[in-house]
Amino acid sequence: MIRSSRRLLLLASLVALAACAGKTPLSEEPVEPMGEFRLVHNIVTVNNIQKVQPSRDVPPQEWDDxxxxxxxxxxxxxxxxQMYHLGVNILGYSVAVPGVPVLLAPKSVVVVEASVWDDAKGGKINEKPRRFTVFESASPDLFIGSGLTKTKDEQVANLAANVALQVEKWLRENEEWFAKRPDGTAAPRQQAAAAP
Incomplete structure (x- = not known):
């Protein structure tokens, strides 16, 4: 039994080292243009957010931020x-609490809906919001439960980063939305102020 536990601990440590070694900071990743997409307003709403138990408590403003x-x-x-606006509505979440490693290691998850607006056309591009169920990143923590290994803030930051990644992937899948307009009506660069 002790030998098995040592092997599991060694395996988890090796996976953790491999995960850390291959990670590039977002600011250093190359940016491949996505058509003429430029984010102007980045609006997150938390008005109807629901906590699903078992979960750590995360105030709505923390999710928003x-x-x-x-x-x-x-x-x-x-x-x-070209200017576009993004709206993300956070519907619900469960942020893992400490559990029994391996057997009852709960996973963190957040559910959001996203919509994109075209500034020049003055309307929403996707008729219905796109719903995403987003889990925490794969890591050794999932094996023993991030509730034991991460703070609440770390868990929320991880989920938020994964929400942004999933939204980006969705936008890339629909890159035709951001094609250059035939009339060439591109907004002057100075008009596009980033959301605060």
């Missing part, structure tokens, strides 16, 4: 010539 910051960091890097 974390997701707004993560989306701005990821999508604010694009410098296209």
């Amino acid at each position: 974390a997701v707004t910051e993560a989306i701005q960091a990821r999508l604010g890097r694009y410098e296209g010539s």
